[in-house]
Amino acid sequence: MxxxxxxxxxxxxxxxxxxVERAGAEVxxxxxxxxxxxxxxxxxxxxxxxRDGIRALLGKFGRTVDRIRRGEIPALGVCLGMQLLFTKSFxxxxxxxxxxxxxxxxRLPPTVKVPHMGWNSIRVVKHGVLTSGVSDGEYFYFVHSxxxxxxxxxxxxxxxxxxxxxxxxIEKGAVFGTQFHPEKSGEAGRIVLKSFLEGAKR
Amino acid sequence: MTLTKRIIPCLxxxxxxxxxxxxxxxxxxxxxxxxxALEYERQGADEIVFLDITASSDNRETxxxxxxxxxxxxxxxxxxxxxxxxYADARRVLMAGADKVSLxxxxxxxxxxxxxxxxxxxxxxIVVAIDAKRTGERSWEVYTHGGRRGTSMxxxxxxxxxxxxxxxxxxxxxxxxxxxxxxxxxxxTRLVSEGVNIPVIASGGAGNPAHIYNALTVGKADAALAxxxxxxxxxTVGEVxxxxxxxxxxxxxxxxxxxxxxxRPA
Numbered sequence: 001m002x003x004x005x006x007x008x009x010x011x012x013x014x015x016x017x018x019x020v021e022r023a024g025a026e027v028x029x030x031x032x033x034x035x036x037x038x039x040x041x042x043x044x045x046x047x048x049x050x051r052d053g054i055r056a057l058l059g060k061f062g063r064t065v066d067r068i069r070r071g072e073i074p075a076l077g078v079c080l081g082m083q084l085l086f087t088k089s090f091x092x093x094x095x096x097x098x099x100x101x102x103x104x105x106x107r108l109p110p111t112v113k114v115p116h117m118g119w120n121s122i123r124v125v126k127h128g129v130l131t132s133g134v135s136d137g138e139y140f141y142f143v144h145s146x147x148x149x150x151x152x153x154x155x156x157x158x159x160x161x162x163x164x165x166x167x168x169x170i171e172k173g174a175v176f177g178t179q180f181h182p183e184k185s186g187e188a189g190r191i192v193l194k195s196f197l198e199g200a201k202r
Numbered sequence: 203m204t205l206t207k208r209i210i211p212c213l214x215x216x217x218x219x220x221x222x223x224x225x226x227x228x229x230x231x232x233x234x235x236x237x238x239a240l241e242y243e244r245q246g247a248d249e250i251v252f253l254d255i256t257a258s259s260d261n262r263e264t265x266x267x268x269x270x271x272x273x274x275x276x277x278x279x280x281x282x283x284x285x286x287x288x289y290a291d292a293r294r295v296l297m298a299g300a301d302k303v304s305l306x307x308x309x310x311x312x313x314x315x316x317x318x319x320x321x322x323x324x325x326x327x328i329v330v331a332i333d334a335k336r337t338g339e340r341s342w343e344v345y346t347h348g349g350r351r352g353t354s355m356x357x358x359x360x361x362x363x364x365x366x367x368x369x370x371x372x373x374x375x376x377x378x379x380x381x382x383x384x385x386x387x388x389x390x391t392r393l394v395s396e397g398v399n400i401p402v403i404a405s406g407g408a409g410n411p412a413h414i415y416n417a418l419t420v421g422k423a424d425a426a427l428a429x430x431x432x433x434x435x436x437x438t439v440g441e442v443x444x445x446x447x448x449x450x451x452x453x454x455x456x457x458x459x460x461x462x463x464x465x466r467p468a
Contacts, residue, residue, distance in 0.1 A: 011296065011297070011323055011324075011327075012273075012296055012297050012298070012299055012300075014270075014273050014274075014298075015273060015299060018274055018277075019277065047323075047324065048324065049324070110399075113399050113401055113424070114399065114400070115325065115326050115370060115400075115401075116205065117326060117370070117371065117401050117424075118205050118206060118207075118208050118248065118401070118424070118425070119205070119206045119208065119248055119454040120203060120204070120205045120206065121203045121204070121206075121454075122203070123203060139206065139454040139455075141248075141278070141279060142205075143279075143326045144326075145325070145326075160203050161203040161204070162205055181279075183277065184277065184278060184279045184301065185277070185278075186243065186277050186278055186456070187277075187456075189277065190277065
């Protein structure tokens with residue numbers, strides 16, 4: 001199993017690379033479409049701002065994005081990577097995303113400390129690929145100031161709560177996302193990444 | 203579902219070795235910061251802070267090497283502080299795999315560094331560490347250079363300014379209580395915690411689980427950092443968490459003991 005981690009050039013992706021390796025895959029850190037071509041699945045990592053992220057993704061990985069869009073290759077977006085899958089974000093202005101999932105990315109409410117930083121538990125709301133190995137109440141490491149509001153509620157397979165309900169895991173066809181960082185979530189995170197790899201094999 | 207309070211063991215590192223590292227039964231090398239960090243991860247630590255206390259500045263490579271090895275092995279977040287004087291220093295540590303850098307003296311001398319770091323890496327990567335010493339009733343002065351130099355800046359005001367500049371978190375150390383094992387400075391912790399809208403890590407003074415409980419409840423801190431009580435194996439992280447949980451403080455309980463792989467980068 002080969003996984004391409006798309007390097008958006010926005011910071012360190014060593015952790016996500018190691019996380020995917022620990023889950024049992026061979027990782028290619030892809031700088032462009034060509035390197036991502038031979039992979040069985042892709043991971044869109046979760047560092048940086050939305051605007052820079054979407055620019056880098058469309059600029060460097062246009063063909064890979066098209067393949068994801070056509071459902072030809074399974075994709076996992078982590079944190080910002082998950083937010084990029086949505087229609088639109090309000091982080092630092094209005095920016096269009098990939099629109100693979102209909103919905104918006106908005107700032108956390110002023111009633112809570114921002115960023116939402118630390119370990120929070122999830123509630124599994126429906127059976128999903130990524131939730132197959134984790135139980136209700138499992139803890140994951142979150143670091144984010146914006147969160148996703150999907151239009152179709154059925155894409156949310158697990159949620160957490162921080163001032164508002166927050167989708168923690170989303171799934172739609174071969175498109176997956178986690179708002180938390182599985183690569184920083186100890187053993188529980190490793191299990192989620194492993195479930196993604198197993199789901200991607202099918 | 204609640205965001206849990208974090209327990210953060212701190213490792214003091216001098217020239218790449220843990221200062222006064224003690225021998226846990228399952229560690230091959232008690233002085234190895236990576237091994238110590240992994241032991242804390244197994245105990246259920248939520249994050250790790252490495253504080254580089256090396257006096258000379260010619261050990262940059264040693265630190266970067268430690269960060270790289272830690273990032274390779276650890277599967278929880280970690281912060282590196284001490285000796286980060288410039289944007290270039292911060293960048294190297296972050297690119298080597300640290301999740302956050304903690305800025306202390308450099309942030310006071312050049313607050314733009316906070317903004318610059320936050321704009322490029324995101325606020326969540328930039329921790330501002332404040333060493334505060336009480337100067338009177340409800341007033342604390344910020345100290346720099348490892349607590350050797352006063353700044354005449356007020357600690358609570360500096361915390362608020364740091365947030366404004368883009369800090370994602372405050373690591374607040376009471377110099378009066380640090381090393382005392384008499385508990386955290388609850389008044390200081392509470393004032394800073396209420397004064398900012400970013401997470402605050404209480405530091406300095408932990409001698410037992412009750413002190414940590416107080417910092418997280420009375421002090422309203424989001425996380426508690428401790429060194430010696432974990433370091434000398436007086437309590438494990440798991441024991442502290444059990445104590446907190448029994449008293450209704452939300453903490454993460456580790457259900458899967460980490461079996462992590464043991465291979466090392468060549």
